[in-house]
Amino acid sequence: MEPAFEIVVTALLVIAGTFGLIGSFGLLRLTDAMQRLHAPTKATTVGVGAALIASVIDLYLYRSELTWQELLVAVFLFITAPITALFLAKIHLHQTVPRDLLPPTGTGRDWATFDQTANGPTPELPKD
Numbered sequence: 001m002e003p004a005f006e007i008v009v010t011a012l013l014v015i016a017g018t019f020g021l022i023g024s025f026g027l028l029r030l031t032d033a034m035q036r037l038h039a040p041t042k043a044t045t046v047g048v049g050a051a052l053i054a055s056v057i058d059l060y061l062y063r064s065e066l067t068w069q070e071l072l073v074a075v076f077l078f079i080t081a082p083i084t085a086l087f088l089a090k091i092h093l094h095q096t097v098p099r100d101l102l103p104p105t106g107t108g109r110d111w112a113t114f115d116q117t118a119n120g121p122t123p124e125l126p127k128d
Helices: 003-029 033-063 069-096
Strands: none
Touching: 003 033, 033 069
8 A cells, every 4th residue: 555545544534533532531421411412423423434445445445345344334323313312402402401491593484393393293202
């Protein structure tokens, strides 16, 4: 393998490790649940993506094979991580923040997660 490609793969792996470490540290050190939500979904996603790109480059240069598994994992990760974060944020919003303390939306309507549905009442989480 050419030294330039080795440097690129090494740099991607260092970036992956750095972002993974930052994401893990943020998950442990941040105090609010909404802040802790951003650490794994942002930093760790970039770290895993960099590791997968490094793997694709390394396999292509060593074995002369182009594998799609790593790219599919990266696409799946980049699609599912924000959706999961959105659902976790909505759960946190419904369980911990009173509706009257939410900032105004600026549209004259209620927050979409609290808005009335067309066919029935506002959905609520079950009481313990």
